[in-house]
């Protein structure tokens with residue numbers, strides 16, 4: 271960490287740089303700023319923490335489970351010698367979310383936000399608990415929205431920054447899992463595309479990542495162990511994150527690691543863009559007009 275103006279806001283902060291390892295960080299990787307990763311205590315977020323530190327970023331890692339966060343932080347410090355701050359926060363609680371928003375607004379070292387924290391479900395609508403669905407919207411929709419609203423103006427003010435939003439292939443295949451989960455990820459995809467539209471010219475890079483089934487605790491939380499899925503369709507979290515970062519490096523706005531033919535996405539997206547230009551009519555389409563009385 272290069273700046274600790276937010277220290278007072280941090281619970282369980284363990285901000286420490288492994289000085290021995292720090293000497294081994296090549297100069298070319300130094301000074302890339304701090305990356306904030308939500309949901310960094312396990313799975314995809316923990317791999318992002320490792321990979322972003324390897325790229326020369328200091329880290330602020332956010333999740334509820336402080337013990338697991340500190341384990342990830344220690345591992346990353348040992349491996350890459352970067353500064354790592356742990357922020358224990360429940361992004362479903364307004365006060366905790368506000369603490370993370372304040373960090374994003376006030377720490378000028380932050381250059382990357384990874385909105386990764388989230389959970390899903392596999393139950394159909396009639397068997398789903400409405401309160402659990404609301405919690406899902408809080409974590410998957412409200413939290414990344416508020417964190418983006420905190421980060422984006424700060425990034426614009428500093429002339430640049432990167433926002434990576436972890437969506438899902440269910441953003442497109444909304445029928446595959448629980449419907450609210452699919453809808454929450456469709457929101458993340460749409461928000462990312464509209465952020466790109468508004469912020470690219472201001473130096474802000476945005477990327478939506480759409481993982482397919484990935485071998486993490488996600489599936490246990492959702493109530494279906496990933497071991498019960500066909501192994502040929504479950505990706506390792508390491509492979510998913512490495513592919514997502516390759517997509518970021520390639521300048522992609524939307525990265526879908528398991529999609530084998532990139533042309534499938536570009537064709538789909540071109541059709542969407544073309545369709546979006548065809549709505550400017552004051553009169554309903556003829557098929558909706560009542561037939562003239564005989």
Ligand SMILES: NC(=O)c1ccc[n+]([C@@H]2O[C@H](COP(=O)([O-])OP(=O)(O)OC[C@H]3O[C@@H](n4cnc5c(N)ncnc54)[C@H](OP(=O)(O)O)[C@@H]3O)[C@@H](O)[C@H]2O)c1
Nearest residue numbers: 309311312313314333334335361387388438483484486488
């Ligand atoms: N695995 C898949 O197949 C898959 C596929 C597509 C998309 N995704 C998306 O990938 C993202 C990461 O999931 P994962 O697969 O890595 O699953 P995971 O291992 O269960 O990780 C989820 C992370 O989110 C954090 N989190 C959950 N609720 C939180 C809360 N209220 N406040 C703060 N942090 C919270 C968890 O930490 P704590 O429990 O410590 O809070 C954990 O670090 C999610 O957005 C998920 O929807 C996953």
